[in-house]
Amino acid sequence: MFASFRTLMRAYNDYITGCVSDYSLSPNEVAVLDGLQTVSTASAIAKDADVSKALVSRSVKSLKDKGLIEISISAVDKREQDLKLTDKGLEVAAIIDEANNRFYRLATRGTEDKALEITGLMLEIIIKNLSAGEGEDNDDNR
Numbered sequence: 239m240f241a242s243f244r245t246l247m248r249a250y251n252d253y254i255t256g257c258v259s260d261y262s263l264s265p266n267e268v269a270v271l272d273g274l275q276t277v278s279t280a281s282a283i284a285k286d287a288d289v290s291k292a293l294v295s296r297s298v299k300s301l302k303d304k305g306l307i308e309i310s311i312s313a314v315d316k317r318e319q320d321l322k323l324t325d326k327g328l329e330v331a332a333i334i335d336e337a338n339n340r341f342y343r344l345a346t347r348g349t350e351d352k353a354l355e356i357t358g359l360m361l362e363i364i365i366k367n368l369s370a371g372e373g374e375d376n377d378d379n380r
Contacts, residue, residue, distance in 0.1 A: 250341060257337035261330055270297045271306065271331050279318050306330055
């Protein structure tokens, strides 16, 4: 199962980065641009994408250097940075969004809605179990 997850993520990262190859974006930079469509801080992106703040910070610096995002100090918390997509960043984020939709359709074609629903529920359970029992090695619930 985990080998399948790795294969899926590799295929996803290759597909998405290929769709934005003109911008020379890493998978982490893509995740930050994608995350900025729903949240506006590096810490929120790190939490949503389940990656380290340091990784997001490096990506933010690179995206700023590429002219895809703007950074300002948060009015609410001076320790936090507010991130905003530039016009060019909005264009790239739209490409990423469309690529996400195409990848999903490609990956799930021929799959019944019920199977997709069950898969989604199963993944939620796996994530919940792993989050609740970090460090536990307990198979009593199988």
